Amino acid sequence: MSTPTLAAFKVPAVENEPMRQYAPGSAERQGLEAALAQMHKELPFEVPCIVNGKSIKTGNVAKQPMPADHANHICTYHEADQATVSSAIDGALAAKTEWEAMPWNDRAAIFLRAADLVSGKYRYKLLASTMLGQGKNIWQAEIDAAAELADFFRFGVKFVEELYQQQPVKNSPGVWNRVEYRPLEGFVLAVSPFNFTAIGGNLPGAPALVGNVVVWKPSPMATYSNYLVYKILEEAGLPHGVIQFVPGPPAEVVAQAIGHPSFASLHFTGSTFVFKKLWKDIANNLDTYKGYPRIVGETGGKNFHIVHSSAEVNNAVLQAVRGAFEYQGQKCSALSRLYVSSSLWKNGFKDKLLQEVAKIKVGSHLDFGNFMGPVIGKPAFDKILGYIAKAKDAGGEVLIGGTGDDSKGYFIQPTVILSKDPKSITFVEEIFGPVLSVYVYEDADYEKTLELIDTTTSYGLTGAIFASDRKALLLATNKLRNAAGNVYYNEKCTGAVVGQQPFGGGRASGTNDKAGSISIFYRFVSARSIKENFVGLEDFGYPSNLV
Structure with a gap:
């Protein structure tokens, strides 16, 4: 027997839960x-x-x-x-x-x-x-x-x-x-x-x-x-x-x-x-x-960042590092495919990216200074290293990382792979680990690269567009309309917040x-x-x- 309804109740106002910082010495x-x-x-x-x-x-x-x-x-x-x-x-x-x-x-x-x-x-x-x-x-x-x-x-x-x-x-x-x-x-x-x-x-x-x-x-x-x-x-x-x-x-x-x-x-x-x-x-x-x-x-997802020649390099690099390597890349929304204009890549993007990735500390949660921890288990560890090996066999160049150690925990170093083939295996198949595949495109081929992004995988979960040129943002938005259920401008492709960015994708995602x-x-x-x-x-x- 239910209680009679004697009023139309109004629920309390809700706000997103504030994040605590966990600074040294804090309560x-x-x-x-x-x-x-x-x-x-x-x-x-x-x-x-x-x-x-x-x-x-x-x-x-x-x-x-x-x-x-x-x-x-x-x-x-x-x-x-x-x-x-x-x-x-x-x-x-x-x-x-x-x-x-x-x-x-x-x-x-x-x-x-x-x-x-x-x-x-x-x-x-x-x-x-x-x-x-x-x-x-x-x-x-x-x-x-x-x-x-x-x-x-x-x-x-x-x-x-x-x-x-x-x-x-x-x-x-x-x-x-x-x-x-x-x-x-x-x-x-x-x-x-x-x-x-x-x-x-x-x-x-x-x-x-x-x-x-x-x-x-x-x-x-x-x-x-x-x-x-x-x-x-x-x-x-x-x-x-x-x-x-x-x-x-x-x-x-x-x-x-x-x-x-x-x-x-x-x-x-x-x-x-x-x-x-x-x-x-x-x-x-x-x-x-x-x-x-x-x-x-x-x-799943095979999520992308597209970096236009007008993008601000420092932000695009730091957003890529977080998007690809937070929680060891074990997010459905994690960055997996990075497309960078050749002018930016040659003039600071590559060097900045490798410098920042080299700073990442990998290890146990007990050391609070570690940015990355372990992947979830032995099958994931073997699968991820297997994909890195396949990328090498396909002609990909491992710019940093590419190794793992499972003697105590399942730790894999953050890995960046540069490939001249934008349809090679690590651009197509979901890895669910700390592996970022990079393709450098000619500045004049921006629109062609958008079409490439749209047709490379069967997924359609998240993506991000980095550009200061509003026309470039608009072009990418239209060309990639079905390529991602969550799209971000000058912001990494992870981190949807309840009540702010409704989360989900289409296609195979x-x-x-x-x-x-x-x-x-x-x-x-x-x-x-x-x-x-x-x-x-x-x-x-x-x-x-x-x-």
């Missing part, structure tokens, strides 16, 4: 250092499945290694088996009626409280878990596990309030038209990636905000931080069963969920290959479902449903139009029937 650095030390003492943690609010220990145990110290692991986690996944689905569906009927202000309050727990009580613990488990430095963990996660929850509440307020603008005499935004019929499957703790919170959180129930399968490489996010939502008051936490073997868990008749939607972030396979599998199951499932996905905006919530509701008539008919005939 926030001391707090984080204490959290890291405490977490190290308690390693490894044990993570169960959470179904209907109960911890389930299946006995099928896997480990989440620490990428900077792979001899140790941050947690062991119990993998969901078939019975656990089945129980999770059944429990979610059982919780659906009460959750859907809960007044909107109460659902909103849960997520607003969760945001405050993220940004306050659990901030340092979330950062520590993200640093240890996912190999982020302080700054990258701060913008992810603290700021962006809190922003997703707070702005999500604001966006849903705006969504619910969208009502028909016209009513005939004696009629009241209105629209309700129902959650989807069935359950949502959320499959989250390793590289952003915040995405781990948003993939199940966004559908739940609008009344859906969710089965959440986190990445094996982000299990512990994602478990903390679940526990925060639970502490904030999320009813049992609304989000079911089921770590486990991805293929088996996902196949069981999408094979269920009540599967209603996939909310996915991960590889393009996996997303395409899941889309095909869902299509093959269409006769099983009650309706047509919503498929929402953000996948995903469904471009724009996380961090109101758009994403449309995908998880099914609108119902209601027309109420206040004045009854007195006759079934039409006025035109009169004779």
Whole structure:
């Protein structure tokens, strides 16, 4: 039984979570250092499945290694088996009626409280878990596990309030038209990636905000931080069963969920290959479902910077360094392809780029002076070095970097490869690591280079245009209209902020449903139009029937 709605509540004003600086000697650095030390003492943690609010220990145990110290692991986690996944689905569906009927202000309050727990009580613990488990430095963990996660929850509440307020603008005499935004019929499957703790919170959180129930399968490489996010939502008051936490073997868990008749939607972030396979599998199951499932996905990228001859060199270089090498290039939006005009390349750009990359320190998160940490694991380490070798074989020149050391952690040096072939392998295929491929074009070939950028890869996620000449900016914007869902002027191609730059791309990069905006919530509701008539008919005939 839901509580009667006695008022139209207005949610509090929301702002982006302020970034903390973690300067030496600051209170926030001391707090984080204490959290890291405490977490190290308690390693490894044990993570169960959470179904209907109960911890389930299946006995099928896997480990989440620490990428900077792979001899140790941050947690062991119990993998969901078939019975656990089945129980999770059944429990979610059982919780659906009460959750859907809960007044909107109460659902909103849960997520607003969760945001405050993220940004306050659990901030340092979330950062520590993200640093240890996912190999982020302080700054990258701060913008992810603290700021962006809190922003997703707070702005999500604001966006849903705006969504619910969208009502028909016209009513005939004696009629009241209105629209309700129902959650989807069935359950949502959320499959989250390793590289952003915040995405781990948003993939199940966004559908739940609008009344859906969710089965959440986190990445094996982000299990512990994602478990903390679940526990925060639970502490904030999320009813049992609304989000079911089921770590486990991805293929088996996902196949069981999408094979269920009540599967209603996939909310996915991960590889393009996996997303395409899941889309095909869902299509093959269409006769099983009650309706047509919503498929929402953000996948890979092969993101570019184009540097025009009028660009300011210092800014373009520094933006490229950050865009390519922050978090070891393990962002879907990371810079991978850099196109530089020959006049700039010869007159300072090349030298400045190599000087700045040479300054990058690579190593453990425990040394706060390191700009780069480890890549996520052994498969990534081998894949990245393999691509560097392939680039060399294709005639590419490694200007700096190109080496790795996996004796203790999975560390790869920031690598810049110059190629005369703009269609060579590292310009085309996603690497997901600290490798930047550079192509130098003749100044007169700027427009041709834009066409090259547009046709080189199948992706369409992010890109950046560097130019002082406004005509050059405009030309690139028009030529590259479909090459990126997020485009930046004189700014790196990473770092979209919730509520400021809605994030997502098209082509092979995903469904471009724009996380961090109101758009994403449309995908998880099914609108119902209601027309109420206040004045009854007195006759079934039409006025035109009169004779």
